[in-house]
Amino acid sequence: MxxxxxxxxxxIHIEGPMTVRALLEHLDIxxxxxxxxxxxxxxxxxxxxxxxDTVELRPVISGG
Amino acid sequence: xxxxxxxxxAAIEVKRHNAAFCGQxxxxxxxxxxxxxIHDHAMFGPDERLAVGVSGGKDSLALWDILHHLGYRxxxxxLDLGIGAYSQDSLSRVEAFAEERDLILxxxxxxxxxxxxxxxxAKATRRTPCSACGLSKRYVLNEEATRRGFDVLVMGHNxxxxxxxxxxxxxNWNMEYLGRQRPVLPASDGLAKKVKPLIRVAERETAAxxxxxxxxxxxxxxxxxxxxTVNRLKEWMAMLEHDSPGVTQHFLGxxxxxxxxxxxxxxxxxxxxxxxxxxxxxxxCAFCRLQERAVT
Numbered sequence: 001m002x003x004x005x006x007x008x009x010x011x012i013h014i015e016g017p018m019t020v021r022a023l024l025e026h027l028d029i030x031x032x033x034x035x036x037x038x039x040x041x042x043x044x045x046x047x048x049x050x051x052x053d054t055v056e057l058r059p060v061i062s063g064g
Numbered sequence: 065x066x067x068x069x070x071x072x073x074a075a076i077e078v079k080r081h082n083a084a085f086c087g088q089x090x091x092x093x094x095x096x097x098x099x100x101x102i103h104d105h106a107m108f109g110p111d112e113r114l115a116v117g118v119s120g121g122k123d124s125l126a127l128w129d130i131l132h133h134l135g136y137r138x139x140x141x142x143l144d145l146g147i148g149a150y151s152q153d154s155l156s157r158v159e160a161f162a163e164e165r166d167l168i169l170x171x172x173x174x175x176x177x178x179x180x181x182x183x184x185x186a187k188a189t190r191r192t193p194c195s196a197c198g199l200s201k202r203y204v205l206n207e208e209a210t211r212r213g214f215d216v217l218v219m220g221h222n223x224x225x226x227x228x229x230x231x232x233x234x235x236n237w238n239m240e241y242l243g244r245q246r247p248v249l250p251a252s253d254g255l256a257k258k259v260k261p262l263i264r265v266a267e268r269e270t271a272a273x274x275x276x277x278x279x280x281x282x283x284x285x286x287x288x289x290x291x292x293t294v295n296r297l298k299e300w301m302a303m304l305e306h307d308s309p310g311v312t313q314h315f316l317g318x319x320x321x322x323x324x325x326x327x328x329x330x331x332x333x334x335x336x337x338x339x340x341x342x343x344x345x346x347x348x349c350a351f352c353r354l355q356e357r358a359v360t
Contacts, residue, residue: 007285032302035271042075042272044065044084060271061298062121062285063225 004056016051076272080310087276094273097264098130105247107259108216114138115214117205120154120282122274123220125161139168141208146174146181154282180358188357193288203351209256217256224267227316228297243329254343
């Protein structure tokens with residue numbers, strides 16, 4: 001699957017399918033720090049991602 | 065995962081409430097949380113004229129949207145910090161947001177009105193840009209809110225912002241700042257009443273609200289934010305929250321409910337700044353001193 005990350009914006013490819021929880025664990029991302037978005041929809045950690053999905057991991061920590 | 069209200073497919077889980085919500089019921093949940101905060105802290109009434117400090121980011125635009133939907137008369141104040149394309153892009157998003165909802169926006173340019181930008185200030189003072197930015201926002205938003213006759217200045221600080229600030233103030237035992245950290249700061253001569261209605265809404269929740277409510281906010285981070293210590297504290301607190309859901313709200317809510325009175329400080333004697341006449345403890349206020357150094 002294609003995974004879009006930000007700050008800076010970049011794309012990475014991960015072998016799928018897997019759940020959102022497994023993807024975040026694989027990338028060592030604390031779930032509280034991102035939204036997981038597919039086709040403008042927010043995904044919860046139990047949802048399954050397919051090999052041909054494009055998923056955005058949008059950071060939520062900002063400002064200061 | 066199912067929505068707690070309608071049992072439809074959930075869009076977001078809120079672990080500290082042991083709940084998940086579909087898009088519409090999450091939007092309802094957040095608006096209810098904000099409405100409850102406004103009521104519990106007697107922040108403002110339905111007839112008061114509100115100024116919302118807006119940056120183009122998720123928190124301030126979500127807050128403005130929520131206030132609009134709760135029926136309040138809220139106008140936006142945007143401060144253009146002069147941070148190149150980032151400030152231009154942020155302003156475009158704020159303008160589009162206001163236009164789509166037929167809301168009134170007041171825009172102020174730091175460079176045009178005060179003669180310097182945040183990069184100028186950071187260079188001149190050799191301090192972090194965030195320090196000059198915070199000072200400038202506090203000064204200009206207060207200036208605009210009081211000059212334009214608003215009853216209340218409403219800020220989009222969320223639960224994680226406030227908890228990280230509290231954490232920082234405790235780590236440094238900054239007694240003066242601890243004494244001033246409140247959901248409501250009353251008005252005084254030359255200072256607008258300031259309130260923070262998002263203190264029950266976590267940062268991830270304001271972001272989710274913005275996405276679900278169709279708000280096109282500035283996703284990119286400020287290019288000058290590198291090394292911001294509050295953001296680092298927020299990352300650490302996110303790890304704590306992951307292991308112990310609710311710990312952030314418990315920390316902040318406990319401070320406001322049971323501890324903040326112990327840090328209450330007498331309001332220092334304020335008198336007019338010799339240059340701008342806004343209240344200050346010194347001869348010249350911190351903003352005028354910053355401006356003197358930054359304007360070349």
